[in-house]
Amino acid sequence: MADYTFWLIAAITVISAAFVVLNNQLVYSAVALLFTLFGVAGLYVFLWADFIAGVQLLVYVGGILVLIIFGIMLTNRISSVRISHKSVQQGVGGAVIIWLFIFLSIVILKTPWLNQTAMEPASSVAQVGKLLLMKYLLPFEVISVLLLGALIGAATLSREDP
């Protein structure tokens, strides 16, 4: 049962990701990206990363996707849902990514990956919190400064006459 659910979520993720990059309507791409992000959150649940799955839903679906849709609405006519945008050089791009995928597949199949079995943790929140505030305290503080910089920078950039 869990197996079928996993493959269903994987199929949703991959198919909607293909829809994001292949269809010609920008709003449809944004909605397909929603399903991709949901699918990735589902994969995190299968990887026992419950906290990351929650953060993925909050930040990506609740924040970044809304930002992207705001961007679409601000740079196009709001009344038309069918905002088309054409792709260029799909042949060359397709050849490049098929080559890239074959290369990645060879790497994945040839490498003897470490495959340790572990007990499923009851919750990952406590461990992640300990790591964030002890081992990775400096990156944690630096990234908060970076967020402040991004906040001020984005607000300054998008003003009418800075």
Next chain:
Amino acid sequence: MDQLNSYLFIAAILFSLGVFGVITRRNGIAVLMGVELILNAANINFIAFSRFGGMNFDGHVFGLLVIVLAAAEAAVALAIIINIYNNMNTINVDQASQLKQ
């Protein structure tokens, strides 16, 4: 679902599709969506290696940092795209090739 390879293949497919989006789309926001796909693929790899490397939580911390960076990147990129639209009335990244006009 208990194989590392299946997660790595899903991440590889997402990464390839993201690269395809970045190199074929000419709309700035669509390029940004491709970048988001690439970041998600990297994140799946981080969490998968963390799970199959003996449930090591360092990968989770890296995944969190990647998500935060993606949020900052999306905010700044959209501010830049809206600025380009206000100045040039287009967000085609091929036409926006000059720093000032």
